[in-house]
Amino acid sequence: MKMKTIVLNTIEEHAISDKISALIKGDDMEVINTSGMKIAHCMGCNLCWLKTPGICAIKDDYEGIIKKLVDAENLWLVSDTRFGFVDWRGKRVMDRIVPMLNMYVEFRDGLERHELRYHPLNFGLLYKGQADQEFLEEWSRRVASNLAGHSLGVYNIRKEGEPCM
Amino acid sequence: MHVVIINGSPRVQKFSNTDKIIQSFVKGLQASGSSYDLYSLSNRKEWDAARASFISHDQIIFALPLFVECVPSIMLEFLETLPTERQQPAQMSFILHGGFDEGHQLRLCERFLQSLPAQLGCTYGGCLVQGGSFLIRMRDDEKMKKTMTKKLDAYTKMGQSFVSNGNFMTTEACKFTGSEKNPRIAHLLFRLFIKRLVRKKFERYAQQWGCTRPLDDKPYLNSK
Numbered sequence: 001m002k003m004k005t006i007v008l009n010t011i012e013e014h015a016i017s018d019k020i021s022a023l024i025k026g027d028d029m030e031v032i033n034t035s036g037m038k039i040a041h042c043m044g045c046n047l048c049w050l051k052t053p054g055i056c057a058i059k060d061d062y063e064g065i066i067k068k069l070v071d072a073e074n075l076w077l078v079s080d081t082r083f084g085f086v087d088w089r090g091k092r093v094m095d096r097i098v099p100m101l102n103m104y105v106e107f108r109d110g111l112e113r114h115e116l117r118y119h120p121l122n123f124g125l126l127y128k129g130q131a132d133q134e135f136l137e138e139w140s141r142r143v144a145s146n147l148a149g150h151s152l153g154v155y156n157i158r159k160e161g162e163p164c165m
Numbered sequence: 166m167h168v169v170i171i172n173g174s175p176r177v178q179k180f181s182n183t184d185k186i187i188q189s190f191v192k193g194l195q196a197s198g199s200s201y202d203l204y205s206l207s208n209r210k211e212w213d214a215a216r217a218s219f220i221s222h223d224q225i226i227f228a229l230p231l232f233v234e235c236v237p238s239i240m241l242e243f244l245e246t247l248p249t250e251r252q253q254p255a256q257m258s259f260i261l262h263g264g265f266d267e268g269h270q271l272r273l274c275e276r277f278l279q280s281l282p283a284q285l286g287c288t289y290g291g292c293l294v295q296g297g298s299f300l301i302r303m304r305d306d307e308k309m310k311k312t313m314t315k316k317l318d319a320y321t322k323m324g325q326s327f328v329s330n331g332n333f334m335t336t337e338a339c340k341f342t343g344s345e346k347n348p349r350i351a352h353l354l355f356r357l358f359i360k361r362l363v364r365k366k367f368e369r370y371a372q373q374w375g376c377t378r379p380l381d382d383k384p385y386l387n388s389k
Contacts (some may be wrong), residue, residue, distance in 0.1 A: 054382050070386060088239075091241050103380045105363060135273075139234055143234055146233070
């Protein structure tokens with residue numbers, strides 16, 4: 001069976017698409033460039049858990065992304081970095097993922113977790129710039145664990161001629 | 166001591182758990198003779214004033230909820246607007262909280278916060294870490310109200326402690342987190358008894374919010 005992979009590219013550079021296809025392989029892969037999209041910050045209102053289960057109160061371009069994630073098994077974030085972590089544009093598309101879970105809680109991997117609304121999602125990260133690789137690996141593992149999936153890895157997109165470390 | 170407090174939550178102040186924590190904390194600051202200014206990043210109109218205060222004062226506390234294993238994106242955006250060097254020295258401290266009660270869930274974000282002050286020309290004043298804040302908003306029955314009042318009162322004590330120690334690098338602040346993970350027996354009890362009660366509680370709460378669908382509804386399944 002084909003595994004559907006969604007790539008959320010939050011970097012405002014078209015040249016990055018070659019690098020994405022070189023680093024991420026998938027039979028059924030769709031790259032969504034979010035830089036031109038209207039996506040607000042999650043405002044933590046909890047309506048997607050307690051009033052309109054699964055439906056975000058913010059009506060913007062993220063709804064289309066959620067609809068695609070419902071059919072996907074793998075999610076990759078492509079993000080620039082700041083302060084050693086993904087930047088706010090990258091974090092913003094992850095903060096909005098909340099409707100993929102529901103209000104109910106359970107123990108998973110020995111920790112309190114929200115139940116999945118649909119199915120597990122694996123999570124991976126491609127990042128640009130200076131960041132703490134080990135920190136991002138742990139973040140990716142934790143994000144994947146929240147989605148009951150596994151981390152697909154964390155990779156740095158280097159510019160041509162740039163040293164590996 | 167004058168403390169600049171910045172609420173890094175994107176939730177509007179009226180419903181912000183972070184704000185309730187801050188309000189309890191500042192009672193402690195005031196009781197010890199300190200003053201404060203408070204800015205909420207959920208209101209964009211406060212960003213310029215928050216930035217100006219960040220630049221001109223030397224005691225800064227960011228209070229924030231855990232969002233997807235780290236800092237909320239709105240706070241990351243604000244941080245990018247701050248200067249990376251400063252003329253006057255300053256200390257940045259943090260009050261980090263989250264819905265689940267396990268301290269372990271907040272530690273990665275705490276690690277990020279530890280690394281942040283140096284990148285903004287500040288020193289690190291520690292991080293007050295505590296989970297279990299989801300229920301702050303759900304104080305509908307007496308028992309829960311009591312538990313939450315106790316929880317918020319503890320923040321008032323930490324406000325006093327912050328004034329007398331100048332930071333959160335104290336044993337008291339370390340102990341404030343409580344347990345890192347739930348013991349195995351708690352997992353068992355949860356599965357056997359508590360899970361059902363919690364589900365009922367959430368369902369009742371959702372009803373009060375006017376929810377007409379099951380909480381585990383799958384609105385986009387087969388939506389193609």
